[in-house]
Amino acid sequence: MTKQQLFENILKKRSFLCVGLDTDITKLPKHLLKLDNPVVEFNKQIIEATAEYCVSFKPNTAFYESRGVKGWQDLEQTMELIPSDIFTIADAKRGDIGNTSEMYARAFFNKKESGFDFDSVTVAPYMGVDSVSPFLGFEDKWVILLALTSNNGSKDFQFSLLDGDERLYEKVIKQAHTWANADRLMFVVGATRASELEIIRKLAPDNFLLVPGVGAQGGSLQEVAQFGMNATCGLLVNSSRGIIYASNGEDFAEKARSEAKKLRDEMDVLLDKYLG
């Protein structure tokens, strides 16, 4: 999917919501556990209930890997259920030396070989340029690079001051600009640090930012839009637990739908306010 197509979807749906499919089998509504594929059925109902209000779905691969081969099968079946106009993110946080990152890229982008055809994958920057560039070799596919994450451990290294008063996450953003442009590269930016969004938006004026921290992780949508929105919106704001576990009863999909709609309605107002 191109940046223009993504932006058009945002305008059409009045939403920059990404729904995180972090599906934990131990948290599913009990009535689903009788089924052969409870995770797939759960995801199917979540996708059908929320697709109208979001522009992206983001399965976190860890939740599927934790169940081994069966989990990987569930992820494959889940991806078949997502409408083709919705931007898909493999939240996998991969990254290795060149020939290995090439294998990871094929795992998520080369459907013929792996069964998966995601639009994008999250990538960790620690190993530098050749750990990222193989993902950029696939046409119309995106890298979403970890810059500033929303967890406590982000303080350990991401805020380290380098020569010249530059923080590590700032260097990551600057350096990554030499690898790809905003048509192929997004950044992960934790929304609990809305004040840093201003800095990041200066460093990455044109890139989409994937903001994972609204909802359970505690960010404010209002601040994210105020400091993060650019002329093509430039934001994908994720909510996982707040939507998919809004209820653990038989009404889970209906409740997920109303939580997604609530966020969409807020986003609609914010798009009006900051984008016009």
Add this chain to the structure above:
Amino acid sequence: MTKQQLFENILKKRSFLCVGLDTDITKLPKHLLKLDNPVVEFNKQIIEATAEYCVSFKPNTAFYESRGVKGWQDLEQTMELIPSDIFTIADAKRGDIGNTSEMYARAFFNKKESGFDFDSVTVAPYMGVDSVSPFLGFEDKWVILLALTSNNGSKDFQFSLLDGDERLYEKVIKQAHTWANADRLMFVVGATRASELEIIRKLAPDNFLLVPGVGAQGGSLQEVAQFGMNATCGLLVNSSRGIIYASNGEDFAEKARSEAKKLRDEMDVLLDKYLG
């Protein structure tokens, strides 16, 4: 596996060799491709041929993930073939926020749930303490943290100078000492930088170091032993392509065996020289 058990295996086998099972289906000997499970058969023969000369096997998960569900099945079957006294490394370079890293830990350590019971997993440090600590919650399991990698991209961030003339990879090693001790924590250190091994050995006197860069990636085994060995050896030196692709004919396993033996023989001499 405990550190003591690993050290005893090293002394018994006179080897600190790790064989990397980076099995690429496009590089297999042609005669195997007729089989139902060429990757598993290849791995089986490599494991049988080299187990005598190595103390560890390290499948790189990317090579399996690139083939989707089938690759994940092949990895599961491969792990069943590894003798129980051999230290297994999931070279997966994972790392995410706490509740997600917990899922990754279960993916590699919780056999009942995922089918996998690795002794260790490689973890990326960028997201800090809570991305690493969930892996440490599993008894007798190890984290192998990326410190200094052997690829070109390592220059992008790992060598960045922080306040007080400390490089990022040095800070990673220091900080990680506050998370776990040398009984649970190893570091990945690229062997192409033997000069840095001296610095790293000072920062991590007791930890095992996983050195991935000998062979195709170009490090010198002699220098690695000279600067890296400690009182309990403290080294796992990996070779992947140099062993598993030593021949792509019908003699591939035999050639792999003789390459592994050659490295074991060199290691035997080095253990004598530096450990006595």
